[in-house]
Amino acid sequence: MATTTAPMSDIDLYSDRSILSPYEDYRALRALGPVVRLNRYGVWAVSHYPQVYQALHDHETFRSGAGVGLTDRLNQAQKGSCITSDPPYHTLARSLVSRHLTPKALRAFHEYVRRWAGTLVERLIARGGFEAVADFGQAFPLSLVPDLLGWPEEEGRERLLDWAAAGFNALGPPNDRTLSGVPLLQEMGEFLHRMSIPGNLRPDSWGARLVADAHEAGIAEQLLPALLGDFLVPSMDTSVSALSGMLLLLGTHPDQWDALRADQSLIPNAFNEVLRIESPLRGFTRLVTRDCELGGIALPEGSRVLLLNGSANRDEGHWDQPDVFDAKRPNAAEHLAFGHGIHGCVGQALSRLEAHSLLAALAERVRRIEVGEPSWRLHNTIRGIARMDVTLHV
Amino acid sequence: MKISVERERCEGHGLCVDAAPELFRLDDDGELVLLHEDGEVPAGQEDAALAAVRVCPIAALSAGVPAA
Numbered sequence: 001m002a003t004t005t006a007p008m009s010d011i012d013l014y015s016d017r018s019i020l021s022p023y024e025d026y027r028a029l030r031a032l033g034p035v036v037r038l039n040r041y042g043v044w045a046v047s048h049y050p051q052v053y054q055a056l057h058d059h060e061t062f063r064s065g066a067g068v069g070l071t072d073r074l075n076q077a078q079k080g081s082c083i084t085s086d087p088p089y090h091t092l093a094r095s096l097v098s099r100h101l102t103p104k105a106l107r108a109f110h111e112y113v114r115r116w117a118g119t120l121v122e123r124l125i126a127r128g129g130f131e132a133v134a135d136f137g138q139a140f141p142l143s144l145v146p147d148l149l150g151w152p153e154e155e156g157r158e159r160l161l162d163w164a165a166a167g168f169n170a171l172g173p174p175n176d177r178t179l180s181g182v183p184l185l186q187e188m189g190e191f192l193h194r195m196s197i198p199g200n201l202r203p204d205s206w207g208a209r210l211v212a213d214a215h216e217a218g219i220a221e222q223l224l225p226a227l228l229g230d231f232l233v234p235s236m237d238t239s240v241s242a243l244s245g246m247l248l249l250l251g252t253h254p255d256q257w258d259a260l261r262a263d264q265s266l267i268p269n270a271f272n273e274v275l276r277i278e279s280p281l282r283g284f285t286r287l288v289t290r291d292c293e294l295g296g297i298a299l300p301e302g303s304r305v306l307l308l309n310g311s312a313n314r315d316e317g318h319w320d321q322p323d324v325f326d327a328k329r330p331n332a333a334e335h336l337a338f339g340h341g342i343h344g345c346v347g348q349a350l351s352r353l354e355a356h357s358l359l360a361a362l363a364e365r366v367r368r369i370e371v372g373e374p375s376w377r378l379h380n381t382i383r384g385i386a387r388m389d390v391t392l393h394v
Numbered sequence: 395m396k397i398s399v400e401r402e403r404c405e406g407h408g409l410c411v412d413a414a415p416e417l418f419r420l421d422d423d424g425e426l427v428l429l430h431e432d433g434e435v436p437a438g439q440e441d442a443a444l445a446a447v448r449v450c451p452i453a454a455l456s457a458g459v460p461a462a
Contacts, residue, residue: 057453095402102405104424333409333449342403344451349407 006297007032010039013282013306014173020376022282022383023323026311034295035305041070041173043285043304044297047311049318049336051295055286055307056341059086062286062305064343069171070285070306071178077170077185080226083234083284083343093223094346096213097230100148100206103349113144113353117361125365125392132371132388137244140354145235149228150205155191163188164236165379167229171284172380192225192232206231235347241280241384242271242337242355244374248388249274249325250359251371256327261363270327271355275337276313277325282381283308284339309336310383368393395440395459397433397447399426403454413449414442 009032011025012018018025026047029036034048046052055062065086067075078084082094099105120139124130138161146157166181167188194200198215201207207228214224250257250270260266288303299305313335314322326332338345345351362369372389397417404426410418416439419427430436435443435457447455 091402098405102424103408103420104406107424333412338451340451341453344453346405348451349405 006035006037006044008037008039009045012040013038013045014175014380016378019378019380022310023314026308026314029308030311030315033297035297035299038306043070043306044299045306045308046294047308047315048295049312049315052307052309052312052336053340055294055305056336056339056343059342061289061292063289064286065090066287068284068286070173071170074170074178078226080223082227082230082346084226087342090342092217093219093227096210096217097227098346100209101347101350106349106353109353113357114360116140116144117357121358121361121365121392125394129389129391132244132247132374132390133240133385136247136390137240137385140243140358141236141239144354145232148206149231150201150207152200152202159187160232161236164233167233168237168381169379175380177378177380188229189225192228196221196224196228230346234345235350237379237382237384238280239351239354241278241382242275242351243358244385244388245278246271246274246355246359247369247390248371248374248385249277251369251390253325253327254368256325257369260327260359264360264363266327267356267359267363268352269329269332271352271359272332272335273325273327273329276332276335278383279310279313279335279337280382280384281337281339282310282383309339312336362392366392366394395435395443395457397428397435397443398456398458399428399433400454403452405452405454407451409449409451410446410455414439414446417443418446
């Protein structure tokens, strides 16, 4: 089968400029083709929806067990986590984590989350002005997940956001942002190691049960800290980004906010559309395990692909008017913001529960969401608002 | 055409139900139910079945046409 010479690009997706304004660069990459060699990083950027989808669903050719970041040394440090694993370990590890995170398992928390969301929204209405990230986006992730994990009372949580941010930055190339986070990763690793010792997490918590289940299933001790990290790290920056992004997009589209208020059954699709437009996770890499072809480009065994979820979610070949936020978009559920395939986000039901509850609490009480201009985070892997003023009008 | 569910992999997210409510349902326990026996897809619903298989975020569904 004839394959063309691979297009190449000098675009630096990890420059400050590109991180703050990625969509033009994604569009430029897409125009060059579905698979483009990034000269700066020695990886193949996959930017079109069909090829990102295909690679995510072919986990044997596009392997995660050798790491899903861009820096090999740091890829190795993640061994034990679900994301950095292949079947059969992956199948076992994921089942131990997912049993606490399925929609069915989360039913027990619906009422608690609903009440919590109502309380938060009422408090923010009373305050007048607040900040989207610190006061809204971070509120749920910082309280709910550590509690459910069994985080001990006496341990402060102030490091958690820094650890998670470092964890996600570590998926980037070996730049300053990545490498400056390494000490934080070590700190987090020590914490997770302590927590993996039976008895240190709150009894009956998800974390305690994961440790017990893992022991019973014969999972090696040294893999437990990374597996525990699966509960903690992936749920932080991603959720914060999605929840803050919700305020931005519904605040800047008041007609659609009105539609949501009139019909709350639109909430799930609206959240899908938030995730599509401002996908929290730019993309993960995969290792190519055999000579193959993707999007007409020959990929040799041992090469690495960067699957750009954020680009696929705006691919003009898949979406009608991709840059337009449309809460009623009929195929919004096809977005790849949670990934897809066997590594599809195991926490997505929790993410949806948080977002839907907060949207419902807002829809019941708030006539208009007023937002200022957002500033964006300088982060290798996470697309998220850094700061934005918000006022909720009843 | 027949739909198969990998039961150990299915997590009950329900995107298949949204894509093809004539073919899938989540029961009171949050478990996936195939509405037609053996996952058989009635004529005319193949597109919906394929859409549901594609949208499953966990790759727990597959659709096949059995060999004659």
